[in-house]
Structure formats: structure tokens, C-alpha cells
Amino acid sequence: MIFKQRVSRERGLIEGDRLMELHLYPGNLCNRECSFCTVLGNPKGWYKKYTSEHLEGVLQAVCTHEGATVKFYGGEPTLDFENVIWAMGYLREKGFLGSFVIYSNGIQATRLIQMIESDPLKRTTASLNYSITTGDGAPPMPEKALKILEEYESRHSGTIAIGHPAILDMGRGFESFRGDSTRPKQSSQCPHCYPVLTTRGRFQACPFAVEIDAPHFQLGTLHSPPEQISRNFKIFLNWLDTVHESYAVKHHLPACTVCHKHLKDLPIPSFLPEKA
Numbered sequence: 660m661i662f663k664q665r666v667s668r669e670r671g672l673i674e675g676d677r678l679m680e681l682h683l684y685p686g687n688l689c690n691r692e693c694s695f696c697t698v699l700g701n702p703k704g705w706y707k708k709y710t711s712e713h714l715e716g717v718l719q720a721v722c723t724h725e726g727a728t729v730k731f732y733g734g735e736p737t738l739d740f741e742n743v744i745w746a747m748g749y750l751r752e753k754g755f756l757g758s759f760v761i762y763s764n765g766i767q768a769t770r771l772i773q774m775i776e777s778d779p780l781k782r783t784t785a786s787l788n789y790s791i792t793t794g795d796g797a798p799p800m801p802e803k804a805l806k807i808l809e810e811y812e813s814r815h816s817g818t819i820a821i822g823h824p825a826i827l828d829m830g831r832g833f834e835s836f837r838g839d840s841t842r843p844k845q846s847s848q849c850p851h852c853y854p855v856l857t858t859r860g861r862f863q864a865c866p867f868a869v870e871i872d873a874p875h876f877q878l879g880t881l882h883s884p885p886e887q888i889s890r891n892f893k894i895f896l897n898w899l900d901t902v903h904e905s906y907a908v909k910h911h912l913p914a915c916t917v918c919h920k921h922l923k924d925l926p927i928p929s930f931l932p933e934k935a
Contacts, residue, residue, distance in 0.1 A: 660792075660793070663820055671851055677721055678889060681717060681720055681855070683732060684855045685708060685733050688703075688705065688738060689704060689735040690764070693790070693791070698869055709743070717755075719885045722757065724757065725756045727756075729750065730759075730761075744774055751779060762788075762822075768800075768804040775818060788822055846913065847908045863876045864878050867915060875922055875925065878930070891930045895928050897928075
């Protein structure tokens with residue numbers, strides 16, 4: 660396959676109370692309903708557009724230099740590609756010089772390419788879902804869409820990548836998932852992903868747990884100062900290493916299984932309180 664696997668940067672990097680990466684999440688509305696989807700994406704999912712208020716929160720929380728990354732995440736970004744293009748343009752106009760990544764199932768290939776091409780700095784890439792792209796454990800994307808994306812990647816090498824094949828225990832039908840038995844399984848150590856800012860105005864510590872409404876993941880809101888968000892994220896990372904992972908190892912569980920099924924057994928991280 661022409662697509663190379665996306666390479667993740669070092670985890671948990673913070674500069675001057677700003678995150679090096681941030682996921683943006685407008686909901687789990689999707690044109691697919693995959694059993695393994697970590698955010699429970701589906702055609703009846705919720706959706707709330709990106710707004711200037713939301714994006715101003717992004718600019719306060721994330722670094723704006725060339726080394727930073729903003730990731731468009733959720734159900735399926737191409738469903739409202741015009742709003743994503745507007746959001747990218749807004750962030751560029753406000754001085755964000757970093758990279759954009761669009762996570763997509765690739766089905767609406769022409770829209771995805773239009774989103775990539777809209778970036779005036781040409782620093783936007785796409786990451787395709789592994790199962791949907793390969794057909795390993797899921798119905799594959801239409802052949803026409805795959806050919807469009809492969810042809811584009813052949814002319815713009817490194818622009819479209821494929822996600823990691825690891826299987827995470829966070830989907831609605833994980834236990835019945837029929838992916839290749841050789842695909843890597845999750846370990847007891849959490850991958851320490853960067854946080855998410857939802858269009859409902861909440862900073863969540865984990866993109867895979869963004870649809871889990873539990874205090875263990877709540878870093879703050881749009882009204883929280885950036886130093887509170889970054890410090891709460893550090894507290895969360897320490898909680899993962901000292902509490903979460905110990906529980907996972909003791910009970911012989913994958914990391915995501917702990918959050919999916921055993922969160923009630925774990926204490927809430929000692930986050931900084933909201934300022935009055």
C-alpha cells in the first residue's frame with residue numbers, strides 16, 4: 660500500500676504552559692458506524708460547529724509556532740468540510756504556524772483533498788483509519804475513493820498517512836471485532852495522547868475517552884486559564900503513571916480497558932480547582 664504509517668511525536672510536551680498538540684472535537688457524527696470506533700461515531704451522533712469562541716480557546720491553549728500541531732478529530736471531519744476549512748483559515752489568520760492533521764475515514768476523498776489544499780501554508784496532512792483503508796476488520800472504503808487518495812499521495816508524498824493498526828478496547832463492539840489476529844494489541848501502559856478541546860467547550864484529557872463523561876478526564880473549560888489546563892494535564896499524566904498503570908498491571912488489563920470498564924475503581928486525579 661502506498662500510504663505510510665503516521666509517526667507520533669514525543670508525548671506530553673508543554674512549553675510555557677501551552678500544549679504542543681491539541682485535538683479538536685466537534686462531535687461523533689459520522690457516515691459510518693464501526694464497531695471498533697473509539698468515539699462511537701454514527702450517522703445519528705451529535706455535532707456542534709467550530710466557532711470563533713472555540714478557536715480562541717485553541718489559540719490560548721496550544722503553542723502557535725511551527726513545531727505545534729492541531730488535529731481535527733471526531734466522527735468524520737469531511738461531513739462539514741466547509742466549517743473545518745473555515746476553522747483552519749481562522750487559526751492561520753490569528754497566527755497559528757503549526758501543522759494541521761485531519762483524521763478521516765477517506766470515504767469523501769475529494770472533500771478531504773480540498774481541505775488539505777485549502778491551507779495557505781501547505782502544512783496540512785491527513786490520517787486515514789487503518790481498518791477502513793485496508794478492509795482489515797471493517798468494510799473498506801469505496802475503491803474509487805481509495806484510488807483518488809492513492810493518486811494524490813503519489814503526487815504529494817507524505818501528505819496522506821495511515822493510522823496505527825493497534826486495536827483499542829473503547830468501541831461499542833470491541834469484543835466482537837474481527838481484525839487480523841496479527842495486529843498489535845494494547846498494553847497496560849497508556850499511550851499518553853494529547854488532550855482534546857470539544858466544541859461544547861470542555862478540555863478532555865484523552866481523545867479516546869472523549870465520550871466518557873467522567874471527572875477523571877476533565878482538565879477545564881474554555882474559561883479556564885491556559886496554565887490550569889497544562890498543569891492539570893501534567894497531573895493527569897502523573898496519575899496515569901502512578902495510579903492507572905499500576906491498576907492495569909495488577910489486574911492484567913490493557914490500558915483502555917481500565918478506563919472503559921474499571922474507572923469507578925480508580926480515584927479522580929487531584930486536578931487544580933476552577934478559579935472563581
